[in-house]
Amino acid sequence: MLLKYVMRRVLATIPVVIGVTLITFSLMHATAQNYIPGVDLNPALKPEDIEAIKRYLGLDRPLYIQYLTWLTNLVHGDFGRSMTDGSTVSSHIFDRLPATLELTVTAILLGIVISIPLGVTGALRRGSKLDHFFTALSVGGFAVPAFWLGLILILIFSVQFQAWGLPFLPSGGVITPGTEGGDLLDRLVHLIMPATVLSFVYISIWSRFTRSSMLEVLGQDYVRTARAKGMTERRVVYLHALRNAVIPLVTLVGLELPALVSGGLVVEVVFSWPGIGKLLYERAIQTDYTTVLGITTFAALLVIFGNLLADILYALLDPRIRYA
């Protein structure tokens, strides 16, 4: 039954959460052991003051207590503080998360919307020139480095178009600097290139997957039954077959949901997109270990819960699991 299934999955994730937090905590301890927030900012601090601050922050307590504190903080949404400027990681995450989600969710939606027709067409016209073309596109698309694709698109649609006097796309950012950000068209124009680049890899994989899933379903007995009932080919393909063929695709898409936060890093950097990935990169360059680890922990927890969600979603969609 559904409830039992969910309970089992939840129980299985607990050790993983512990494991991940243990690792990030250890790394945190190893890299920023004696870090006091703000110590660099105030050189006038005396050693006694530093000791006092240490005691205040609990840095003199035994390791396992520190770990438990870290864990408790996580539960309350406290992911630590930056080494370089003392700001809270969670505030950064809060600031940047919407931008990242805007990018990755759009990319995923774009991926789904384009992959399904591509895959279905490939299956229906199997072996045709069109099918071969789509397959070549998929295989090629999977091999293109995302950062290079982004670069080339910028060079063409931003730089070159501008040089040619054509209307051009902005090369970075979420909105045109100086504006308030309320203009939908402006946001869209900024979103289009990075989202396309990010969706490229999704489309490559998902369209081929849809195609093979569709082919498999079309060979099933129940499709033959639908035809024997005199259903039109359209109904057989788009109702009887497709409904079954997309189930595995949902699992695949679900596998991407956990990567919602981290998947866009390279694209964010190339397009100066102010998201979490770019934040991590910027902070990494500054060797701001605590921020980097705080973000990593956040992302890892998201992965774990994202996987859980995907499992539940799958169970909901497939009546064989739901009503088992």
Place this chain on the structure above:
Amino acid sequence: MISPLPIEVDLPQESRAPARVARSYWQEAWGRLRQNSIGMVAGGVLVFFVLVAIFAPLLAALITHQNYQTLDLTNTFAPPLSPNHILGTDDLGRDELTRLLFGARVSMGIGFLAVFVALTIGAAVGLVAGFYGGLIDGLLMRFVDIILAIPAIFLFILMAILFKPNTVTLALIIASVGWGSIARLVRGEVLSVRSRDFMVAGAALGARDSRLIVRHLLPNVMHVMIVFGSLYLGQVVLIEAALDFLGLGISPPTPSWGNMLTNAETFFFHSRTLAIFPGITIFLTVLAANLFGNAVRDAFDPRLR
């Protein structure tokens, strides 16, 4: 008293059985692979890049007569087909083609090393977990879950700033996450093979665990590893190039296809072509690895079965 069964069975003359030469599993797979022209070409391209990587200095001496480090500030951003510089020069006047040749060393080197390490560790973990099952399996797979929960790029970036990697360490960093996927894959395959009769028979005959694992289990899951290895090679090349591009991997003056693209955007006004070549080489390598991997997969598991 039951009468004895007739021993001779008369088959009518007309029934014929086709004569077939017995071939081993591997021979059959290789035969199918040979027939796959796309796969063979892809394999050839990979071999080509490996050879380029190995013989880069020789090739450079023969073709371009350049060193990848030679600066020539008087001749920066030379376009392709300039004298002495077939593919032009970069922002510091270094020959592009030579740098591409040496860049192959980085990509291929890191690629194969990472694949080797990931396959070895991953296969070992997968085999043991699948073979013994129970608690060992549970523990190992939880550990894999933990590794795979942390977003790979974040981990790579973190380790890159911690360790300032050279080629070898970068390969190890990348492999430190990759082994997880292969472990899961191998374990899955092991589970399906584990309960087959020949495994039980081997144990019944007194074979030790290590013998069962290495001599009986491993050959039957090898095909999964080969396919994954080929596809993973492409992934590694992409990851490594991305890290270099971000300035966190191999840094100049050592040329890598990734770091050759690092400032391509800035230099676009001076040279259109600089941004294109390294991307093409990455693309071709990854494409070849993917196509070869697909071909190998088809060779081991034809739909005809």
Place this chain on the structure above:
Amino acid sequence: MAETVLEVRNLTTHFKTPEGVVKAVDGVSFELHAGETLGIVGESGSGKSVTALSVMRLVPRPGQIVKGEVRLKNRDLTSLTEAEMQEIRGVSIAMIFQDPMTSLNPVFRVGWQVAEPLFVHQNMDRIRALAEADKMLGRVGIPNPKERARDFPHQFSGGMRQRAMIAMGLTTMPPVLIADEPTTALDVTIQAQILELLRNVNREFGTATILITHNLGVVAGMCKRVIVMYAGKIVESGPTADVFAHPKHPYTWALLKSIPRLDADQRQPLRPIEGIPPDLIDLPSGCSFHPRCPFKIERCKRDTPSLIPVGDTQIAACWVTQSGVELKDA
């Protein structure tokens, strides 16, 4: 004599494969009369399923109907467009298949699947169609049909699924029903129930039924007339009682002899048919059965026998029996 609802004339279906042309169905002709149950019997590869699929024009690629006519109430189905054929399927001819687990769509509720022909073909509104489906499920013997209709196929047992398939085929009250091995995938006890159901359906609704099976016992209990197929051709046909009592083709004879009998002498060895079924790409010369035939004569290797009346009520394609020889043990 009841009227003929379905007439198949010289139906020939070939499959073009890289290894050659598979002559799955080779010049098959028969008639189906209103209200009767006709059995088609044969081993795997005899062409019985492909014959049924050809009638429905559902032969999968690379198969193709090469020759012949299929007349349903004087319309030749082989000449119809696909759109016209879709009007016939599920309405005038219904077909149910062997494995009800894989033949029902796993993601749609059973009641909906049973009702679908009603709201697609007869433009019935959903509520009424579903109600009709519930009724039909009840008539095929499913308990609590209203609740069970909302279930998914995997929640049904094997026998119930097959009942649901039968309901699905009958909702539009088609004059012809083709059942392709409807009991082969079921437990023996359930088999009897399903056959009983089919008998009742035939009686109550008067549906002319073609029952395809490899099981002679099923034929004996269900079909007034039977057709025996071998290697894509009909080798014998006639009233079941007559065919079983005095078969007029060596294949039928050997088939009947090969059935183990409880009352046989324990010391008697089993009598399988010698040899193996023929390769449909490379059929033997003359009579396709001759390599395995215990009665063959010289002519059998050379000339292909045609179906002609042998005896009072049967037709058979055999040189030996056509010349008056009685089939019996040497």
